[in-house]
Amino acid sequence: MKSVSEFDSDSPRHRAPTIKDVAARAGVSTATVSRYLNGSPVRQAALVRDAIEALAFRPNQLARSLKSGSTRSIGVLVPDIANPFFADVVKGIESVLRTGEYSLLLCNTDESVERERSVSLTLLQKRVDGILMAPATEQSEAPLILRARHVPVVFVDRRIASDGFDYVLVDNAAGARQAAEHLVSLGHERIALISGPLDTTPGRERHAGFEQGLQACGLEIRPEYLQVSDFREEGGYQAAFRLLATQPPPTAMFVANNLMAIGALRALHSLGVRIPEEMSFVSFDDLALAELTTPPLTVVSRPSTEQGVLAMRLLQFRMDQGDEPATREIVLETRLIVRGSTAPAPVPAPAT
Amino acid sequence: MKSVSEFDSDSPRHRAPTIKDVAARAGVSTATVSRYLNGSPVRQAALVRDAIEALAFRPNQLARSLKSGSTRSIGVLVPDIANPFFADVVKGIESVLRTGEYSLLLCNTDESVERERSVSLTLLQKRVDGILMAPATEQSEAPLILRARHVPVVFVDRRIASDGFDYVLVDNAAGARQAAEHLVSLGHERIALISGPLDTTPGRERHAGFEQGLQACGLEIRPEYLQVSDFREEGGYQAAFRLLATQPPPTAMFVANNLMAIGALRALHSLGVRIPEEMSFVSFDDLALAELTTPPLTVVSRPSTEQGVLAMRLLQFRMDQGDEPATREIVLETRLIVRGSTAPAPVPAPAT
DNA sequence: TCGAATTCAGATACCGATTTCATCCGCGCA
DNA sequence: TGCGCGGATGAAATCGGTATCTGAATTCGA
Numbered sequence: 001m002k003s004v005s006e007f008d009s010d011s012p013r014h015r016a017p018t019i020k021d022v023a024a025r026a027g028v029s030t031a032t033v034s035r036y037l038n039g040s041p042v043r044q045a046a047l048v049r050d051a052i053e054a055l056a057f058r059p060n061q062l063a064r065s066l067k068s069g070s071t072r073s074i075g076v077l078v079p080d081i082a083n084p085f086f087a088d089v090v091k092g093i094e095s096v097l098r099t100g101e102y103s104l105l106l107c108n109t110d111e112s113v114e115r116e117r118s119v120s121l122t123l124l125q126k127r128v129d130g131i132l133m134a135p136a137t138e139q140s141e142a143p144l145i146l147r148a149r150h151v152p153v154v155f156v157d158r159r160i161a162s163d164g165f166d167y168v169l170v171d172n173a174a175g176a177r178q179a180a181e182h183l184v185s186l187g188h189e190r191i192a193l194i195s196g197p198l199d200t201t202p203g204r205e206r207h208a209g210f211e212q213g214l215q216a217c218g219l220e221i222r223p224e225y226l227q228v229s230d231f232r233e234e235g236g237y238q239a240a241f242r243l244l245a246t247q248p249p250p251t252a253m254f255v256a257n258n259l260m261a262i263g264a265l266r267a268l269h270s271l272g273v274r275i276p277e278e279m280s281f282v283s284f285d286d287l288a289l290a291e292l293t294t295p296p297l298t299v300v301s302r303p304s305t306e307q308g309v310l311a312m313r314l315l316q317f318r319m320d321q322g323d324e325p326a327t328r329e330i331v332l333e334t335r336l337i338v339r340g341s342t343a344p345a346p347v348p349a350p351a352t
Numbered sequence: 353m354k355s356v357s358e359f360d361s362d363s364p365r366h367r368a369p370t371i372k373d374v375a376a377r378a379g380v381s382t383a384t385v386s387r388y389l390n391g392s393p394v395r396q397a398a399l400v401r402d403a404i405e406a407l408a409f410r411p412n413q414l415a416r417s418l419k420s421g422s423t424r425s426i427g428v429l430v431p432d433i434a435n436p437f438f439a440d441v442v443k444g445i446e447s448v449l450r451t452g453e454y455s456l457l458l459c460n461t462d463e464s465v466e467r468e469r470s471v472s473l474t475l476l477q478k479r480v481d482g483i484l485m486a487p488a489t490e491q492s493e494a495p496l497i498l499r500a501r502h503v504p505v506v507f508v509d510r511r512i513a514s515d516g517f518d519y520v521l522v523d524n525a526a527g528a529r530q531a532a533e534h535l536v537s538l539g540h541e542r543i544a545l546i547s548g549p550l551d552t553t554p555g556r557e558r559h560a561g562f563e564q565g566l567q568a569c570g571l572e573i574r575p576e577y578l579q580v581s582d583f584r585e586e587g588g589y590q591a592a593f594r595l596l597a598t599q600p601p602p603t604a605m606f607v608a609n610n611l612m613a614i615g616a617l618r619a620l621h622s623l624g625v626r627i628p629e630e631m632s633f634v635s636f637d638d639l640a641l642a643e644l645t646t647p648p649l650t651v652v653s654r655p656s657t658e659q660g661v662l663a664m665r666l667l668q669f670r671m672d673q674g675d676e677p678a679t680r681e682i683v684l685e686t687r688l689i690v691r692g693s694t695a696p697a698p699v700p701a702p703a704t
Numbered sequence: 705t706c707g708a709a710t711t712c713a714g715a716t717a718c719c720g721a722t723t724t725c726a727t728c729c730g731c732g733c734a
Numbered sequence: 735t736g737c738g739c740g741g742a743t744g745a746a747a748t749c750g751g752t753a754t755c756t757g758a759a760t761t762c763g764a
Binding site: 107122 | 410434473478501639
């Protein structure tokens with residue numbers, strides 16, 4: 001083999017230039033280049049700058065992170081990025097990230113604890129500086145693994161059973177209660193509920209809040225009017241179908257999230273059920289076209305993007321503070337937006 | 353200061369265990385542990401396994417990546433994750449990732465070339481193995497920087513001016529043409545267009561396709577019926593308002609994406625314009641509630657999630673193949689879904 | 705003009721893994 | 735019993751940066 005020293009030293013085929021290449025070109029040591037990069041005063045600054053420019057050198061963040069212990073990246077675990085709510089949350093997170101140099105590692109968990117676990121381990125290996133997550137269930141163990149490793153974790157929208165974590169939540173119970181009271185105040189008595197999984201915070205709290213709201217008005221939810229579903233469009237579709245098959249059918253329904261609401265509406269639509277004449281309809285979470293449907297939808301709305309923003313701020317704080325023991329919990333307000341999909345009950349209840 | 357050697361060596365306060373800790377505990381060398389981790393036959397396998405178990409050791413991916421040159425992560429650049437289309441694309445990407453051990457670094461570019469540039473540089477420093485992006489404009493320079501560094505890049509939904517890249521696109525022109533022909537076939541002549549930015553592929557192609565479609569039917573778009581907007585909801589709202597102020601107003605409109613369509617619908621709604629009696633409405637991209645509005649919306653639909661899946665597959669291929677020169681271009685079909693928001697023109701055109 | 709204080713540069717250890725290379729061990733066979 | 739061989743092992747180099755330590759050069763005051 002002939003000598004290829006020229007190739008070796010001068011034109012590293014596809015190799016990204018390293019600090020060594022810069023040092024050689026500028027005629028200084030790598031330590032000096034490193035100092036230049038980090039703002040220390042360097043006499044030959046001009047030479048170093050030119051060398052960096054000429055080679056289009058970009059310091060390898062991996063090497064930096066390995067030494068410094070900080071990767072400047074955070075993990076975000078959401079059940080479903082195609083759910084507009086979580087897309088909004090992620091957008092909120094992203095908008096705060098932007099100010100710094102952090103990156104966002106996004107993971108879909110598909111509501112699966114198994115996947116949540118494996119993804120958490122991967123993030124652990126990748127040494128993210130912090131994690132924002134909406135756990136799959138309240139019994140998720142992944143967060144505990146993370147805490148054992150002292151990775152800061154902030155929960156968005158959902159709790160887990162064990163405490164000692166930071167949270168950014170919304171007042172699900174109050175929102176659902178408002179929805180219940182609204183329906184009752186319109187004279188409804190045959191009221192149905194399409195719930196989410198009861199081992200998730202929003203599922204449980206919205207369910208409980210709605211029942212509470214009814215009970216406060218002296219009503220109970222009949223078993224046949226209760227459908228526990230899965231927060232998915234298809235689940236909402238099926239549930240609505242089952243509800244409509246009961247005799248007599250309900251005159252009002254509350255659907256516990258946006259995707260199930262879409263599914264339920266599709267079902268009502270396909271059965272030709274008129275809203276609100278035959279069925280009053282309220283759901284949790286606003287939807288892009290909610291005010292443009294006919295009738296426009298009455299919903300329990302909440303600040304989705306803000307949930308993301310606040311969660312990221314909390315995580316920032318947590319990452320800076322290290323092991324501050326006090327935990328923080330932010331609970332945002334929901335708002336009932338009454339549009340046209342709810343109306344007085346068709347057969348007025350007898351007055352007391 | 354007193355000696356704290358016990359702390360140093362025995363109870364590493366918050367430090368994650370390293371391969372060295374495992375080696376010490378198992379009484380072997382780090383090389384052996386490494387070999388065990390990578391599947392080489394090791395005599396003391398049981399001891400090593402126990403040590404790993406006991407310490408809950410997880411190899412530091414940073415160190416691995418530094419040595420191997422592969423980070424097992426890819427960057428994804430989208431203009432707006434809150435746009436349901438891009439959320440679907442990302443979900444598609446994610447679903448392919450899942451099979452392997454890759455992670456996804458998500459970046460919002462907000463349609464800004466400046467932000468796109470800075471984010472690309474960050475990803476470069478993070479040494480991602482590949483990048484999927486929907487460039488902000490066709491003149492984006494970020495991809496060229498990436499190519500200079502030999503990072504595989506696949507474009508989703510949008511092109512850039514320079515060639516030599518892989519693409520997963522949809523046939524925007526055909527979709528827009530179909531929309532145009534559909535409106536003309538209903539007898540419309542006063543047809544308006546709300547376009548996206550013309551320096552983006554979908555903006556340009558849908559615009560051109562729609563004009564072509566009209567021209568093929570012997571129609572021209574009147575200047576006052578043309579609004580070039582920005583793919584955002586607010587932009588669509590404004591544009592629709594301006595269109596409705598013309599005299600005479602158009603009897604039909606085509607809106608070039610989902611968010612602008614929502615904005616435009618809001619405007620029409622607030623002005624009390626009846627659809628389809630006074631205005632036929634078609635838009636590009638399906639929407640979650642599109643078939644539940646009254647009337648249900650006629651749209652040009654396309655396989656969003658599939659675009660993500662295919663793009664990720666292409667990137668996988670590209671990352672495996674290295675510097676295969678041949679580029680691939682996948683163009684998916686659109687589909688016109690005629691629902692109720694388009695109807696015959698109110699004043700029939702005189703027959704030939 | 706000399707000595708002390710201050711800067712700045714270079715050599716080198718280090719972060720936590722992988723990998724090469726030389727060594728060593730046990731085993732089979734003569 | 736001795737030799738050779740295959741396979742497992744440990745020491746050490748390496749990836750690309752940062753940080754410490756030491757030595758040299760500069761500056762300043764006396």
